[in-house]
Amino acid sequence: MILTALLILMVLLLLSVPVAATLIALALLLAELFSPFPLINAMGDVLWSASDKYLLIAIPLFILLGEILVRTGIARGTYRSLESWMSWLPGGLLHANIGTATLFSATSGSSVATAATIGTVALPQGKEMGYDPKLFTGSIAAGGTLGIMIPPSINLIVYGFLTETSIPQLFAAGLIPGLVLALLFIVGTALICIWKPALGGPSVSHSWKDRISGLGHLVPVLTLFGIVVGSIYAGVATPTEAASLGVLGALVIAAFMKKLSVGIITEALDGTMKTTGMIMLIIIASYFLNFVLASSGVTRELTAFLENAGLGPYSTLMLAILLYIVLGFFIETLSLMVITIPIVAPILIGLGFDQVWLGILIILLIEMALITPPVGLNLYVVQGVRKGGPFSDVMKGAMPYVGMMFIMAILLVLFPEVATFLPELLK
Amino acid sequence: MLLHVTSFLDRLLVGVRAGSQWFARAGGVLILLTVVLVTIEVASRMIVGRSAVHATELTGYIMAISASWSFAYTLMNKAHIRIDALYLNFPMKVRGMLDLVALLSLAMFSILVVNAVFDVLSDSYSGGSTANTPLSTPLWIPQSLWLVGFVWFSFALGVMSLRAFLGLINGEADKVQELAGTPTLDEQIEEESQGARS
Amino acid sequence: QDLDSTSFNYVGSWSSLSLYQNFEKPFWENHLSEASDGRLTAEATTFDQMGLGGGEVYRLMARDVIEITSTVADYAVEDAPELEGLDMPMIAPDVDTARKVANAFRPVLADAFRQRFDGAQLLAIAPYPSQMVFCNAEIAGLSDLKGMKVRASGRTTAEFLQALGAEGITLNFSEVPGALQRGVIDCAVTGSLSGYSSGWHEVSTHLYPLPVGGWDHVVTAMNGKKWNSLSEQTQNWLMTEVRENYETPVWESAVGETKEGIACLTGNGDCSRGEAGDMVLVKATENDFTNAARHLEETLLPNWAERVDQKWVDRWNETVGEVTGLNASK
Numbered sequence: 001m002i003l004t005a006l007l008i009l010m011v012l013l014l015l016s017v018p019v020a021a022t023l024i025a026l027a028l029l030l031a032e033l034f035s036p037f038p039l040i041n042a043m044g045d046v047l048w049s050a051s052d053k054y055l056l057i058a059i060p061l062f063i064l065l066g067e068i069l070v071r072t073g074i075a076r077g078t079y080r081s082l083e084s085w086m087s088w089l090p091g092g093l094l095h096a097n098i099g100t101a102t103l104f105s106a107t108s109g110s111s112v113a114t115a116a117t118i119g120t121v122a123l124p125q126g127k128e129m130g131y132d133p134k135l136f137t138g139s140i141a142a143g144g145t146l147g148i149m150i151p152p153s154i155n156l157i158v159y160g161f162l163t164e165t166s167i168p169q170l171f172a173a174g175l176i177p178g179l180v181l182a183l184l185f186i187v188g189t190a191l192i193c194i195w196k197p198a199l200g201g202p203s204v205s206h207s208w209k210d211r212i213s214g215l216g217h218l219v220p221v222l223t224l225f226g227i228v229v230g231s232i233y234a235g236v237a238t239p240t241e242a243a244s245l246g247v248l249g250a251l252v253i254a255a256f257m258k259k260l261s262v263g264i265i266t267e268a269l270d271g272t273m274k275t276t277g278m279i280m281l282i283i284i285a286s287y288f289l290n291f292v293l294a295s296s297g298v299t300r301e302l303t304a305f306l307e308n309a310g311l312g313p314y315s316t317l318m319l320a321i322l323l324y325i326v327l328g329f330f331i332e333t334l335s336l337m338v339i340t341i342p343i344v345a346p347i348l349i350g351l352g353f354d355q356v357w358l359g360i361l362i363i364l365l366i367e368m369a370l371i372t373p374p375v376g377l378n379l380y381v382v383q384g385v386r387k388g389g390p391f392s393d394v395m396k397g398a399m400p401y402v403g404m405m406f407i408m409a410i411l412l413v414l415f416p417e418v419a420t421f422l423p424e425l426l427k
Numbered sequence: 428m429l430l431h432v433t434s435f436l437d438r439l440l441v442g443v444r445a446g447s448q449w450f451a452r453a454g455g456v457l458i459l460l461t462v463v464l465v466t467i468e469v470a471s472r473m474i475v476g477r478s479a480v481h482a483t484e485l486t487g488y489i490m491a492i493s494a495s496w497s498f499a500y501t502l503m504n505k506a507h508i509r510i511d512a513l514y515l516n517f518p519m520k521v522r523g524m525l526d527l528v529a530l531l532s533l534a535m536f537s538i539l540v541v542n543a544v545f546d547v548l549s550d551s552y553s554g555g556s557t558a559n560t561p562l563s564t565p566l567w568i569p570q571s572l573w574l575v576g577f578v579w580f581s582f583a584l585g586v587m588s589l590r591a592f593l594g595l596i597n598g599e600a601d602k603v604q605e606l607a608g609t610p611t612l613d614e615q616i617e618e619e620s621q622g623a624r625s
Numbered sequence: 626q627d628l629d630s631t632s633f634n635y636v637g638s639w640s641s642l643s644l645y646q647n648f649e650k651p652f653w654e655n656h657l658s659e660a661s662d663g664r665l666t667a668e669a670t671t672f673d674q675m676g677l678g679g680g681e682v683y684r685l686m687a688r689d690v691i692e693i694t695s696t697v698a699d700y701a702v703e704d705a706p707e708l709e710g711l712d713m714p715m716i717a718p719d720v721d722t723a724r725k726v727a728n729a730f731r732p733v734l735a736d737a738f739r740q741r742f743d744g745a746q747l748l749a750i751a752p753y754p755s756q757m758v759f760c761n762a763e764i765a766g767l768s769d770l771k772g773m774k775v776r777a778s779g780r781t782t783a784e785f786l787q788a789l790g791a792e793g794i795t796l797n798f799s800e801v802p803g804a805l806q807r808g809v810i811d812c813a814v815t816g817s818l819s820g821y822s823s824g825w826h827e828v829s830t831h832l833y834p835l836p837v838g839g840w841d842h843v844v845t846a847m848n849g850k851k852w853n854s855l856s857e858q859t860q861n862w863l864m865t866e867v868r869e870n871y872e873t874p875v876w877e878s879a880v881g882e883t884k885e886g887i888a889c890l891t892g893n894g895d896c897s898r899g900e901a902g903d904m905v906l907v908k909a910t911e912n913d914f915t916n917a918a919r920h921l922e923e924t925l926l927p928n929w930a931e932r933v934d935q936k937w938v939d940r941w942n943e944t945v946g947e948v949t950g951l952n953a954s955k
C-alpha cells in the first residue's frame with residue numbers, strides 16, 4: 001500500500017498537478033482502495049479541525065513579521081551588516097544567508113517564515129552579483145529551517161504537546177544544536193566553495209569601519225529578539241502569543257524609524273496572505289491525507305513494524321531515523337509530526353532515550369524533511385519568492401545541506417549533551 | 428459566439444482578480460486583528476489578571492477564515508505550488524493541457540470541500556452546536572465565514588478553468604500560459620524578451 | 626456460544642495516556658478476539674494519531690466513518706450538551722461516588738447518544754483520574770482560588786471557577802507548563818497522573834486533590850447501523866465483555882491511579898513511576914463541599930438546564946439528582 005501511494009504521488013507531482021490537489025487526490029484514491037468506510041464523509045470535519053488551530057496562527061504572524069521587516073528595509077539592513085562580517089569566507093554571500101537566517105530564527109518560530117524573509121532580501125542580491133542559483137537558494141532554504149530549532153519554535157511546541165514534554169526545557173535544548181548546525185552549514189559551505197569556487201561567489205572583505213558602523217542595523221532585529229523571547233521568558237506571554245507581540249514590535253520599530261505607511265502595511269498583508277494561502281492549502285490537504293492513512297491502517301503497520309522488529313535501542317533509533325528521512329520526502333512536516341510522534345516517541349522513550357533530547361533529534365529530522373524533494377515546504381517557499389528558474393535548482397542546492405544535517409544527527413546521537421546540557425543547567 | 432464568451436470571461440476575470448485581492452486583504456486585516464486581540468489579552472492578564480477577550484478561541488477561528496480567504500489570491504498569483512521539473516520540457520500545447528489539469532484538480536478539491544463543509548455547517552446550525560468554551564460561540568458563525576472563502580475559491584477556479592479550456596481549443600497558447608502556466612515560464616519569457624530588446 | 630463473525634474499526638482516546646495504552650488498546654485489539662475465539666476482532670487507532678481534536682469523533686461515527694469510538698465526553702458537548710450532565714465539577718469527590726453518578730446517568734446518556742448520533746449505542750463510561758488543581762501559588766483551600774488566574778478547559782469547569790471568583794484564563798493546553806512556571810497563570814486543572822507525567826509538579830507548588838474539573842469521563846459508543854447488524858446474542862455478549870473486561874478494570878484502577886498520582890506529585894506514599902515531587906497537598910474542608918454544592922445549584926446546573934430540553938433536566942433530577950442530593954432547574 002505504501003508503495004502504491006508513493007507511485008501515485010510521484011506521477012501526479014511530475015505531471016505538475018498542484019501539490020495540495022495531489023495530496024487530496026491521493027487521499028481519496030487510498031480511501032477508495034484500502035478502506036471499507038466512506039472516509040470522504042469525514043472531509044468537512046477533518047478540514048475544520050485542521051484549520052481551526054490556534055497554534056497555526058503563528059505561521060502567518062511570523063510571515064507577517066518577516067514581511068514588515070522586508071518592506072521597511074530593516075531586513076536588508078540586517079543582511080548587509082551580517083554580509084560585511086561574514087562574506088570574507090569562501091562562498092561570500094552564502095554565509096550572509098546562513099548568518100541572517102540564524103539571527104532571524106531567534107525571532108521566528110516558523111521555518112517557512114524564516115526562509116521567506118531571508119529569501120526576499122537575499123535573492124535579488126545574489127542575482128545581481130551573478131551567483132549560481134543552486135547553492136544560493138539551497139542555503140536560504142536550509143538556513144530557514146533553523147527557525148524551528150532555535151527557540152521560539154512552533155514545532156517544538158507541537159512535540160511538547162504530543163509527548164507531554166516540558167516546552168521551556170525543549171526550548172533550552174534547541175539553542176545549542178541550532179547554533180552548532182548553523183556553524184556546520186558555514187563550515188560545509190566554505191569547504192564546498194573551496195572545492196568548487198564557481199558554486200559560491202567572490203569573497204568580499206569589508207573594512208572594520210564598515211563592519212562596526214553596520215552594527216547599528218542589527219539593533220531592530222535584536223530588539224525584536226528581546227521582545228519575542230523576552231516576553232516568553234519574563235512570563236508575560238506564551239510562545240504563540242509572542243508571535244503577535246513580535247508583529248506589534250516590528251510595527252512600532254518601523255514607525256519609530258519613520259518607515260511605516262499604509263501602503264507598506266497593505267503590501268506586507270498581501271505578501272503574507274499569498275504565502276499563507278500556499279502553505280495552508282498544502283497543510284489542510286495533508287491533514288486529510290494523514291487522516292486517511294491512519295484510518296486505513298498505515299499507522300498501525302508502522303507501529304507493528306517498529307515494535308516487532310525486536311531490535312536493540314540503537315538499531316531501533318536508526319530505524320526511526322530512516323523512517324523520518326523516507327517519510328520526510330513525501331509528507332508535509334506538521335502532519336509528519338502528528339502521524340509519527342505518537343508512535344515513535346513512546347517506543348524510543350521506552351527504550352531509555354531522553355525525551356527532551358529525542359525532541360531535538362526529531363526536530364532536526366523535520367528540518368531535513370523541509371528541504372528534501374519532492375514535498376519540502378522550504379524549497380517551495382524559496383522557489384515562490386524567487387519567481388522563476390527551474391525548481392530543480394533549489395532542490396539540488398539544498399542537497400549538500402541535507403548531508404550536513406545528517407552529520408548533525410550523528411553528532412546528536414554520539415554527544416547527546418549538545419542538547420541536554422542547557423536544560424539540565426536550568427533545572 | 429466563442430469570441431463573445433471569451434471576452435466576457437476576460438472581463439469577468441478582471442473582477443475575480445480584484446475580488447480575490449480584497450478577500451485576501453480582509454483576511455490580512457483579520458491577522459492584524461489577532462495582533463490586537465493578543466496584545467489586549469496579554470495586557471489585561473498582566474494588569475487586571477484576567478482573560479479579556481479569550482484570544483485563544485477567537486484566534487483559531489481567525490486562522491481558519493483568513494486561510495480560506497487567501498486561497499483565491501494565491502491562485503491569481505500562481506503561487507499554489509506545482510512541480511515543474513518535467514513540465515518545462517514539454518511542448519507548449521502539452522503544457523497548456525497540464526495547466527488545465529492543474530486548474531481542474533484544484534477545482535475538484537475545492538468543490539469537494541465546499542460540499543463537505545456545507546454538511547458540517549448545516550449540522551452545526553441545525554444541531555445548535557456551540558464551542559465548549561466560556562464564550563460558547565455558535566459554531567455556524569465561524570464555519571460559514573470559512574465556507575465563503577472556499578465558495579469564492581471554487582468560483583475563481585471555475586472561471587479560470589473555463590477560460591483556459593476555451594483558450595486551448597482556440598489555440599491561444601500564450602493566453603493559457605499567462606493565465607495558468609507556472610511562474611518559471613513567465614520569468615523565462617520576460618528574460619528572453621529583455622534579451623531580445625537589449 | 627453462537628457469536629457473529631465480524632470486525633470493527635476502533636478510534637480511541639489520547640494515545641499517550643494510560644487509559645488507551647493499558648485498557649482500550651489491549652481490550653479491543655487482543656482481548657476481544659481471544660474471548661470470542663477470533664469471531665470478533667477490532668483494529669485500534671486513536672483520534673490524535675488521526676490528527677483530530679477528539680470532539681468530532683462521535684459525529685464521524687454517526688456518518689459511518691468510524692464504527693466504535695471513545696473520547697472525552699466533555700469534548701463532544703459542542704454537539705450534545707446533554708453529555709455535560711454526566712460530569713460536573715466537584716459533584717463526585719471520590720471514585721465511588723463518581724461511579725454511582727455514572728451508573729445512574731447511564732440510561733439517560735444512552736438515549737442522548739441514540740438521539741444525537743443517529744441511533745448510536747452507548748457501550749461504556751470510564752473515568753480519567755480526577756481532574757485536580759495545580760497551583761504555582763500558595764493556597765489553603767478552594768476559596769483561595771478567588772482572584773487567581775486559573776487555566777481550565779471545558780465550559781462547566783470555567784463556570785465553576787468563575788463562581789469561585791477565580792479568573793478563568795483560556796490558554797492552549799500545550800502551553801500550560803511554561804505559563805505556570807513563568808507566572809502567566811497561577812493554577813491549572815488536569816488529571817493527577819497526566820500532570821505528573823507532563824512534569825507539572827516541577828512548575829507548581831500546591832495540589833488541591835479534589836475533582837474541580839470533574840472526572841473527564843471517556844465514553845465509548847458504537848455506530849447505530851453496525852450495532853443493529855449484530856445478533857442479539859452478540860450484542861449481549863459484547864456489552865458484558867466491555868463491562869467486565871474494560872469498564873470495571875478502569876474504574877478499579879482509577880482508585881489506585883488517583884492515589885498514586887497524588888503520591889507521585891507530593892511524595893507522600895509510594896510512587897512506582899519515577900522520582901516523586903514535593904508539592905504541598907492541600908486538605909479539602911467541609912466548607913469546600915458546601916460551597917461547591919451551592920455553586921452547582923445556584924450557577925452551573927441552572928446554566929446547563931438552559932442549554933438542554935426540560936426532559937433531560939427532569940431525567941437528570943431522577944437519576945444523578947437522587948444520588949447526589951442536588952436539584953437542577955431552569
Ligand code: NA
Binds near residue numbers: 104105107108147149
Ligand atoms: Na525560532
Ligand code: NA
Binds near residue numbers: 370
Ligand atoms: Na520533504
